[in-house]
Amino acid sequence: MKIKKSIRKASSLLLLAFSVFKASFAQDIRPLSEINSPYNESHAVRSPLGELYFSVGYHPENTGGTTDSGDIWMSQPISNGKWSKPARIKPLSTPGNDVVVGFTGPSNILIYHDGQQMPQGIHMYSKNGNNWRYEKKLNIPDFKNQSSHFSGRLAADGKSIIMSLQKDGGEGNEDIYITFKKSETEWTTPLNLGPIINTFGQEQTPYLTNDNNTLYFSSNFKANGRGKDIYYAQRRDESWKNWSQPKELSTANTIGSESNYAKIFDDEDLALFTTTSNSEGMGDFMVIAFEKLVLSEEDSVVSPEDFIALNQDQQELPISDSLKQEIVSSVPDSISGPPAIEKRVESRKEEVKTVETETVVKREIAEETKVVNIDPANDKKVNREEELNFVQIRDQRNKKPIDYRITIADDVEKKVLKNQDEMQQEWEKWNWNYIEVSAKGYIPNSLTVEEWQHLKDKTLQMVQARAGARKVLSNIQFIRGTADLADARSIQELDLLVDFMKENEQVKIRLEGHTDNAGDPELNKELSLSRASKIRAYMTLKGIDFERIRITGWGGSKPIADNATEQGREINRRVEMYIDR
Known part of the structure; x- marks a missing residue:
């Protein structure tokens, strides 16, 4: 009875903490500021008592220090929608990558360890008072992760684990698999979700909705100039390999790399995900209104025949005619989904406009600093019997000549010169091949002789520092x-x-x-x-x-x-x- 009272108390506190969120978040994206740090937050799981357990990578307090890619940390909900200062959970952490997979009860947690201290796999711990105690490793046949990345979640009903790992026979790098519970410690061999979900790229951070029918995951298969984006797809039958064509989320994806999208706050219609868009390459937690799957008749749906063709070469046994008919019969003639998701709030639109503006500014800066402007029409090799070009050295912005210094070099020796006339004299004496141009208050340039000879308009533009x-x-x-x-x-x-x-x-x-x-x-x-x-x-x-x-x-x-x-x-x-x- 004490445990049940504690759960009710913690749940009430969590509900109070997130009641502040509900009105303000809507479709807006907000950081989980009390938890985010300069380090890499990822893969949050909510405990039955309302706490958030998650991984933090490269934190100096981690077991392995700043090279440790993930220790287990925890934060508790407090008043007014705030969270307590995160604390590292030492008994659950190793010098390697540690990931929270889920809770099998109020006092039982599943943790993935990458094999650096504990054997690679998913392990069970139990809590006695405030202390975590190791219990046993789950027996999952053929569980061999060849990647240093792992992500996975225990399903809401506790009967399966959806996970991302890299192993022989997959579609590419990390693929998404599912394993099913046979007993407390015995699980089935991981089943690959097939080529509709998995690609040559990296499919990671899977999350299944409570009904086990909709999958959210991150992937970089598009190579679209960003990192990973978040996708979702709907399961078509009981095979776990027949899915709707994955679609990108319309709200969470930004110019950064997104992952770990999951609706872990069941009492609020909110999702938590990780993004690198607001930090120096490290992941931060963001909260946003949960985006439900919307399918229309125009959506690209894999036909039964295509599904059979895609999967036939992966079957261990030939597909019988009766099984083909069963698959065909299981796919509905038409698909309907929930109403379309509401439009984003104006603040989110302004945020997107700001991002677009910043991107344009970055592109302008990139153009400004493209100082070695080679003429593409002139790509001939340099003939050392020819004279060197006399190049004008100018300010990139105002185009005015500037005072500068010239240094010539080969792979061993450097020589500082007074002017380009001296450079011509040295050209005839020894076989140097690099030219350095420096000026106080400007970013220096280093060019090969070929680049120097082929500068457009015989002009080198220097960028102010x-x-x-x-x-x-x-x-x-x-x-x-x-x-x-x-x-x-x-x-x-x-x-x-x-x-x-x-x-x-x-x-x-x-x-x-x-x-x-x-x-x-x-x-x-x-x-x-x-x-x-x-x-x-x-x-x-x-x-x-x-x-x-x-x-x-x-x-x-x-x-x-x-x-x-x-x-x-x-x-x-x-x-x-x-x-x-």
Whole structure:
């Protein structure tokens, strides 16, 4: 009876906490400010007592410190719609990736561990008073996750777990699977949801509605210039492989990367999800009105014949004629759904307009800092018997000539020159191949001889080192998959940045690391941050104040080119420098 009273008390408190939300949220997106931190919040699950249990990655208090991709944290609802300061749950956390899967009762929780300390899999813990105690590991045959990412949720009826993992025989990277409960610790082999849901990309953070008929999940299969978007689809029959064509949510998707969408507040029509749009590459929790699936006759629905063709090559046994007929009979002739979702409130429209405006501004800045303007009509190789072009060095904004310095270099040696006449003389003496142009108050440029000779209108435009100016550090290369510098040219480029910072002592910069979207997103984020950190470490060793350089790792969440092509992926693997002054 004490437990039931506690549940009623906690539920009342939670209802009070969220009654403040209901009127104000509507279709608007609001952050869960008391819980969000500079670190990576993800995968929240509500306990029967009303608390939020969730993962926080890269927090310095995590078991594995700032390289730990997820410890378990908890926050409790308090008065006036607020939440308590999150606390790390040490007994549920390991140095690896830990994810809350669900609660089987008020005092029983399921946690995924990635295998770094506990065996890989889903484990059961029980709570005695305020202390969590380990019980046992669920027996799920053929549970082998080849990715460092895992997401999964216990269904509302407790009879299945929908989850995302990467294993042999899947459609691509992480796919969505379902396993069914046979007993408290015995579960079935994970069943792949098939090619309507799963693609060559990454399908992650699945959530099933309470009736087990509608699936919400995140995916990057479109390679649409953003990170992941949230989709939903409806189950057509009992096979778990026949679904309506997935549709994007109309409200939650932004310019960031979205995931972990779930209606975890059953007493309010609200959903919680994670986005990177408002943070430096890390996930924040957002609350929004829950978006229900809307199907129309125009929606692309997979026909019974197409469904059979898509899945036939995945069946362990041939599909019999009777089974084909059963599948055909199970698909309705027409589909109807709930009424259309209400339009977003005006504040949300204004928010979208603001995002669009900011995107335009960013594009303008990107154009301004595209300082090496190569003439595409002139791509011939340089003949060293020809004279070097005399290039005008001008301010990018006002087009006026500026005072500058010239440095020439090969892979070993550098030489500072007084002017371009000296550069012509040196051209005839030794086989140097790089040109550095510097000016006080301007972002420096480093060009190959070929780029110099093919500058459009024989003009190099220099960008002022003002707040918001951006430069892609394309000459700094890393060994693939590591944060190790690849060549001598990279060191020369770093030295050029060091000289720039020493000459412009008032300037502060932000280094942002980026990757393509291939592979595990958490590893990509870690790699991008490590590369930015490597550059900062080099510059501080050369005498630049640590506080003048901020770093961020975005992983693959902010592409500037199409990840569907190798050329696009190469462009997306970059480090950018922003003037923060």
